[in-house]
Amino acid sequence: MAGTGRAGQAGRRPPLTVPGNGASTRPHTAGSVESSGHVRDHSQKARRRHTVTEQWNDGTPGVVRLPSGRLVRGRGLRNGLPKGQVPTLAVYLTDHRPAAQPWESRWIRWRDFWLPSDPDDALRTLRLVHERGLDERVEVACGGGVGRTGTALAAMCVMEGMEPGQAVKWVRRHYRSRAVEVPWQRRFIRRVHASGASGSREP
Template sequence: MTTEPWNTDTPKVITLPSGRRIRGRGLRYDMPEGQTPTLAVHLTDHRPPAPPWESLWIPWRDFWLPTDPAEAMRTLRTAYDRAADERVEICCGGGVGRTGTALSALCVFEGMDPKEAVKWVRQNYHSRAVEVFWQRRFIRQVAGANGSGQP
């Protein structure tokens, strides 16, 4: 399925080095006007209400790690792969820590070193992305899975 990509002026949309565009968002805030995602990945401790588009859920408490890191990596890989030709959104409560961690994982899928991935997301998405040490450790785990970020 190929859809029109995210507009580059859409708030919180970042363009990865590969050209994939991903939107990060906080679920506590109103839905931005304009384009809607074709796939949303929710990073929350409880399953959120289903949006009118396809969504995936990664059980993930605020300031912590995914309940099942291997499954989270597989779901994030799906989001990354689909972002090549779909409008993918990754979101948590505030749109900073968990969302930033997931976006950093996508950067690792692009081939970035984990430290560079965090730095890149902080520069291009939110300065406080990846809020705690263990979230940075999760990004290193992503890099170590199969040596290429692929679970």
């Protein structure tokens, strides 16, 4: 899940656990890793206020243009990192903490074929991605890049005013035909709609 704890409250930075080796290492010196799974790069945040980010190139695999014009890349982590541009903000929808990356990233704990462990925090994180997709290179990624990623993209469509059923159809047409794989992922999209998150189609 995407947590809300703050790193460094006691003057310390928590270690980053790299999946698979059981070891802990200190986070990249450019930023800090929050205990909740947020990876924040404060130097990047400062630069963002003073520079214009080049958006995703047309034709970049996995990139969809939402009805508002925002560009978001969906990706399957098992397929590796594509050549070319990298994100300025990535959100990983996985059941384990992702490895540190050179770009800013957030983590939503989300098991395959299930719902986010904390739907409310997941919604807040997806709102952030949607907001920053207006002028940054943002991506959402899960293991295969289909179910959880498709659900996240459909949630952003709902944030732009679509009805849940319409959002699922739109993502299946413009991103992956099998996106949003199970009924409870549809339930999460309905929850986004019920939360009042819709209505921000205009940039």
